[in-house]
Amino acid sequence: MTFTANEMTTGRNLTTALDEEIQDTVGILRPRLHYVDPLAAGSPFTGHELCTDNPYFNGVDVVNKEYSFHPNALGQNAYRQLLLSAM
Numbered sequence: 174m175t176f177t178a179n180e181m182t183t184g185r186n187l188t189t190a191l192d193e194e195i196q197d198t199v200g201i202l203r204p205r206l207h208y209v210d211p212l213a214a215g216s217p218f219t220g221h222e223l224c225t226d227n228p229y230f231n232g233v234d235v236v237n238k239e240y241s242f243h244p245n246a247l248g249q250n251a252y253r254q255l256l257l258s259a260m
């Protein structure tokens with residue numbers, strides 16, 4: 174499945190808005206929680222966004238819809254790297 178440029182922009186905007194909401198919520202719950210920014214400079218996700226040649230996220234999965242847009246094995250490893258670097 175391919176996405177139009179408008180769909181990709183909308184997806185990026187939704188991802189950014191969701192990330193900002195998570196960051197704001199974690200900020201309210203500090204010091205019990207610490208926010209780790211997956212979109213920061215140097216992130217292991219850089220260059221592996223959805224619709225790239227080597228994405229760290231699943232595309233649309235019509236059989237297992239709950240897996241759509243979730244991190245694949247590479248993405249899960251990237252999250253692990255982020256969390257370990259923050260500890």
